[in-house]
Amino acid sequence: MYQTRYHRPGSVAEAAELLSKAEDGRYVAGGHTLIPTMKHRLAGPSDLVDLSRLSELKGISEKGGTVTIGAATTHYEVASSDAVRKAIPALAALAGMIGDPAVRNRGTIGGSLANNDPGADYPAAVLGLGATIHTDKRKIEADDFFTGLFTTALEEGEIIVKVSFPVPKKAAYEKFHSAASRYALTGVFVASAKDGAVRVAVTGAGANGVFRAADIEKALSGKASSDAIDAVSIDPSGLLSDIHGSAEYRANLVKVMAKRAVDAIG
Amino acid sequence: MTTVGMTVNGDPVSVETEDRTLLVEVLRDQLALTGTHVACDTSQCGACLVLIDGVATKSCTTLAVQADGSEIQTIEGLAKDGDLHPMQAAFNENHGLQCGFCTPGMIMAGVDMVRRLGKDLDDETIRSELEGNICRCTGYVNIVKAIKAGAARM
Numbered sequence: 140m141y142q143t144r145y146h147r148p149g150s151v152a153e154a155a156e157l158l159s160k161a162e163d164g165r166y167v168a169g170g171h172t173l174i175p176t177m178k179h180r181l182a183g184p185s186d187l188v189d190l191s192r193l194s195e196l197k198g199i200s201e202k203g204g205t206v207t208i209g210a211a212t213t214h215y216e217v218a219s220s221d222a223v224r225k226a227i228p229a230l231a232a233l234a235g236m237i238g239d240p241a242v243r244n245r246g247t248i249g250g251s252l253a254n255n256d257p258g259a260d261y262p263a264a265v266l267g268l269g270a271t272i273h274t275d276k277r278k279i280e281a282d283d284f285f286t287g288l289f290t291t292a293l294e295e296g297e298i299i300v301k302v303s304f305p306v307p308k309k310a311a312y313e314k315f316h317s318a319a320s321r322y323a324l325t326g327v328f329v330a331s332a333k334d335g336a337v338r339v340a341v342t343g344a345g346a347n348g349v350f351r352a353a354d355i356e357k358a359l360s361g362k363a364s365s366d367a368i369d370a371v372s373i374d375p376s377g378l379l380s381d382i383h384g385s386a387e388y389r390a391n392l393v394k395v396m397a398k399r400a401v402d403a404i405g
Numbered sequence: 406m407t408t409v410g411m412t413v414n415g416d417p418v419s420v421e422t423e424d425r426t427l428l429v430e431v432l433r434d435q436l437a438l439t440g441t442h443v444a445c446d447t448s449q450c451g452a453c454l455v456l457i458d459g460v461a462t463k464s465c466t467t468l469a470v471q472a473d474g475s476e477i478q479t480i481e482g483l484a485k486d487g488d489l490h491p492m493q494a495a496f497n498e499n500h501g502l503q504c505g506f507c508t509p510g511m512i513m514a515g516v517d518m519v520r521r522l523g524k525d526l527d528d529e530t531i532r533s534e535l536e537g538n539i540c541r542c543t544g545y546v547n548i549v550k551a552i553k554a555g556a557a558r559m
């Protein structure tokens with residue numbers, strides 16, 4: 140690991156200030172993506188600004204049909220939250236499928252979204268539910284947030300403060316995980332909103348990261364039954380191909396996982 | 406160098422360390438607590454689990470400075486007055502280890518399961534909870550048995 144300087148700010152404003160003064164600083168929350176990356180010397184931030192202890196970034200609340208989760212809330216806290224389990228059980232279940240228990244003890248929703256790994260789980264829920272990302276500067280809609288592999292609409296130094304999820308009528312997440320890494324080889328989040336609109340978000344499969352499967356959404360808008368997905372053909376040309384699976388294999392997985400998710404919400 | 410203050414197994418300690426130093430390096434190299442093992446060093450195997458403020462954490466994926474001000478418990482801190490912790494005793498009685506390299510992490514994982522899920526753990530739960538603990542010797546059967554028995558006695 141390269142040399143780095145660690146800072147523990149007392150507020151979001153102080154964190155942003157510390158980062159703006161750093162030569163090449165990075166925020167650290169759970170550290171469960173950044174520290175392994177630093178150990179491989181794939182990242183070498185001059186400064187680390189710790190967000191994990193900021194109370195402004197913590198907590199879960201449910202009010203008026205919206206679930207709000209602080210950016211530094213851990214995967215374990217989301218998975219075990221009574222409020223999330225009751226309002227959006229698919230979101231709690233998704234958080235409980237991330238990595239292993241010790242990863243869930245430390246990893247945070249804000250870190251996962253800022254990192255936007257193409258195999259990460261939370262991006263599927265955020266895009267599938269049409270959530271809103273609140274930063275220290277503005278609000279960003281899910282449809283505008285994920286801009287490519289490991290890239291997002293966040294500007295230099297911008298901090299995710301919380302994420303608000305509209306409570307859907309029904310939702311389900313189906314994940315086909317890599318047996319070695321636990322990340323999603325393909326994961327599909329299907330949500331049917333209170334107004335009847337259906338959103339389908341796919342993670343793990345896209346060559347540019349998480350995406351909405353427009354053809355599956357269209358097929359489900361007539362009738363939300365898994366048979367409707369049979370006729371859809373998924374074009375492998377925009378999908379990832381690597382040692383874990385070809386683009387064609389992932390194209391098939393998108394349909395299989397989407398069907399399972401639709402069957403799960405009944 | 407930065408001064409990191411922690412309580413380790415009940416004793417206050419203060420160490421001088423670089424900000425890039427991992428918690429496991431401080432525990433093993435500076436505090437001589439070599440019960441916490443490093444097997445993969447890539448955040449996957451769980452051999453390095455310690456409790457930070459009661460929460461099982463991979464000490465190979467945590468900087469020592471991040472733990473400043475925290476209470477750390479390692480495998481060396483579980484036994485009390487010479488009596489093994491119930492989870493340690495259960496591993497002994499159920500032959501829950503062969504070479505023992507993964508065992509400190511397995512025991513910490515078992516203790517963390519009880520914190521989160523209570524003392525009454527079934528086999529299926531224990532198996533899925535052991536997702537992040539890799540043993541290269543055993544078939545996990547006795548590890549599952551040991552955690553079940555240890556949890557019930559905690």
Ligand SMILES: Cc1cc2nc3c(=O)[nH]c(=O)nc-3n(C[C@H](O)[C@H](O)[C@H](O)COP(=O)(O)OP(=O)(O)OC[C@H]3O[C@@H](n4cnc5c(N)ncnc54)[C@H](O)[C@@H]3O)c2cc1C
Pocket residue numbers: 165166167168169170171172173174175190210211236237238239242245246247248249250251252253254258259260261293297298299300320321322323448449
């Ligand atoms: C063994 C293992 C298995 C895993 N399996 C999975 C899996 O199955 N599915 C999955 O989705 N993930 C998986 N992960 C990743 C895990 O969920 C990470 O914890 C998560 O992706 C990053 O969260 P973090 O809090 O640890 O972020 P950090 O590592 O602390 O930070 C990641 C990035 O986000 C930035 N950042 C952090 N917080 C904020 C914020 N509030 N605002 C702006 N920027 C911020 C940091 O600067 C950094 O660039 C796994 C990790 C490990 C080690």
Ligand code: FES
Pocket residue numbers: 442443444445446447448449450451452453454463464465466
């Ligand atoms: S040594 Fe830390 S997880 Fe393997």
Ligand code: FES
Pocket residue numbers: 502503504505506507508539540541542543
């Ligand atoms: S007992 Fe040898 S690695 Fe588990």
